[in-house]
Structure formats: structure tokens, C-alpha cells
Amino acid sequence: MRTSIHVNLDLCCHCGQCVQDCVTHALILDDADIPAFAEGKEKNCVGCQHCMAICPTGALSFGGKNPEDSLPVGMGKSDDLLRLIQSRRSIRFYKKEDVGQEMLGKLSAMLPYIPTGGNADNLYFTLIGSRKKMDAIRKTTYECMAKASDPSPMFIMARDAYAAGNDVVYRGAPSLIAVAIDKEKTIPGCEMADPIIALSYCELYAQSLGLGTLWCDYAVLCAKQIPEVMALLEIPQNYELVYILLFGLPAVHYARTIQPELFTIRVLQ
Numbered sequence: 001m002r003t004s005i006h007v008n009l010d011l012c013c014h015c016g017q018c019v020q021d022c023v024t025h026a027l028i029l030d031d032a033d034i035p036a037f038a039e040g041k042e043k044n045c046v047g048c049q050h051c052m053a054i055c056p057t058g059a060l061s062f063g064g065k066n067p068e069d070s071l072p073v074g075m076g077k078s079d080d081l082l083r084l085i086q087s088r089r090s091i092r093f094y095k096k097e098d099v100g101q102e103m104l105g106k107l108s109a110m111l112p113y114i115p116t117g118g119n120a121d122n123l124y125f126t127l128i129g130s131r132k133k134m135d136a137i138r139k140t141t142y143e144c145m146a147k148a149s150d151p152s153p154m155f156i157m158a159r160d161a162y163a164a165g166n167d168v169v170y171r172g173a174p175s176l177i178a179v180a181i182d183k184e185k186t187i188p189g190c191e192m193a194d195p196i197i198a199l200s201y202c203e204l205y206a207q208s209l210g211l212g213t214l215w216c217d218y219a220v221l222c223a224k225q226i227p228e229v230m231a232l233l234e235i236p237q238n239y240e241l242v243y244i245l246l247f248g249l250p251a252v253h254y255a256r257t258i259q260p261e262l263f264t265i266r267v268l269q
């Protein structure tokens with residue numbers, strides 16, 4: 001990661017917001033009131049780019065990024081986001097066709113915006129982007145389940161269901177996204193939070209694109225118990241699979257939201 005900053009002196013208004021917002025206090029205003037790394041502090045920079053994002057005049061470039069290439073901030077409409085959250089459903093029926101390159105491109109382009117503890121570059125995403133590749137995973141999964149010498153109750157249930165024409169592991173989905181973590185690069189305590197936050201973002205964004213999704217414990221169990229399935233996910237050795245989200249074009253349509261009554265929610269004042 002390049003952590004250099006460059007300040008356009010014609011644009012800098014010396015407001016110091018970049019310094020105030022620097023999470024690791026790596027920046028200072030120098031004698032001329034220009035932001036700079038404090039001596040020996042550049043190594044503390046986590047590369048969050050807040051300094052570039054907050055600069056009101058676009059004077060500060062971070063790591064060779066041009067502030068003009070950033071997007072204007074936009075928070076969207078909170079009512080729309082709430083309705084998306086309320087309307088999201090687990091989808092267990094998918095159309096045959098692939099989601100297509102455009103959707104895969106949109107999902108891939110969203111991923112770098114996901115937050116991680118300490119802005120760590122610690123996640124690895126595998127997107128299975130075609131039914132052909134997904135069918136290879138499906139076939140391997142059920143073949144290995146059928147061959148298992150001492151099958152778990154879950155394996156027995158899944159392979160019996162598959163023999164009867166029901167893919168209870170992958171629900172006939174044409175795609176999945178698997179998230180894996182490099183624990184060495186992860187802030188202690190964030191090993192579960194980082195990948196699960198990532199898939200939560202994926203789920204909501206995918207559903208906003210009209211895709212169906214399903215958090216899939218079964219798929220995770222299969223990948224962890226069947227080395228041949230894990231191999232098909234092509235996760236590098238230093239990364240550990242954490243979770244899998246199935247996705248595809250939904251073959252079901254929900255006409256209304258549910259009316260949930262879950263959880264204990266207390267507001268203390």
C-alpha cells in the first residue's frame with residue numbers, strides 16, 4: 001500500500017481537517033500549515049484515505065490517487081434503504097441463467113468499499129460467476145458426499161435430498177461468493193466481524209440489484225469438510241474460508257414484507 005500524500009499548495013486552505021480526522025494521528029500541520037506526516041509516523045498510516053476524502057478543496061492526494069477521481073458523497077434515501085432491508089429475503093429458488101458479467105462487475109466494484117478493522121487488507125473473495133463452474137462444485141459436493149465412508153447426518157440428509165432432485169446445499173444457485181480471511185493481517189477480535197460485515201454488504205447490494213441471495217451454512221460446512229470442494233474455490237493458502245453467500249436471479253417473488261417479532265431491543269437513555 002502506498003501511503004504517500006501530496007498537497008496542492010494552490011488549493012490547500014490550511015483548515016487542518018485532514019489532521020484532525022487522521023485515525024492514527026500520523027498527520028500534522030507543518031510550520032507553513034500544510035499537512036504532512038509527522039516524523040516517523042507514516043508507518044502508522046492505515047491507508048483509510050480519510051485525509052483525501054475530507055479535504056474540502058480537493059488539495060490532498062493520497063497514495064497517488066487524484067481527489068477528482070473520487071465520487072461525490074451520496075447517502076441515498078434512508079427510507080429506500082430501510083425498505084430494502086425489510087424486503088430482503090433468503091432466496092432458495094433461482095433461475096437457470098447466469099447473473100451475467102455486468103452484475104459480477106458491479107458486485108466486484110463494490111467490494112473494496114467494505115470496512116475492515118484497522119482498514120486491513122485481509123479479505124479474499126471468490127466469486128463463482130457461472131452455472132457451469134457452480135455445477136462443477138455441486139457435482140463434486142454430492143459425489144464426495146455419496147462416497148463418504150462415515151457420513152454425518154447432514155451429509156446423509158443432503159445426498160438423499162439430491163437423489164430425490166433437491167439441491168439443499170446450493171439451492172440450485174448459479175453463483176456464490178465466498179469470503180476468506182488472512183488472520184495474520186487481521187486486527188485481533190475482527191476475525192469474524194470483517195468477513196461477515198463484507199457479506200452483509202454483498203447481500204444488501206446484490207438484492208438492490210434484483211439478485212436473490214442466501215447465507216449458506218451448508219455450503220460452508222461442505223467446503224470445510226470436502227477438500228475437493230475447497231480446491232474448486234481456489235482460496236490461497238494463507239487465507240481461511242469464513243462464509244459463503246449464494247446468489248443468482250431469483251425464481252420467486254415476494255409480494256410483501258414479513259412482520260418479524262425477533263430479538264430483545266432496549267433503548268436506554
Ligand SMILES: Cc1cc2nc3c(=O)[nH]c(=O)nc-3n(C[C@H](O)[C@H](O)[C@H](O)COP(=O)(O)O)c2cc1C
Pocket residue numbers: 088089090091092214215216217218219
Ligand atoms: C448465518 C446464516 C446461515 C444460514 N444458512 C442457511 C443454510 O445453510 N440454508 C438455508 O436454506 N438457509 C440458511 N440461512 C437462511 C435463514 O434460514 C433465513 O435467514 C431465515 O429462514 C429467515 O428468512 P429470511 O432471511 O428470508 O428473513 C442462513 C442464514 C444466516 C443468517
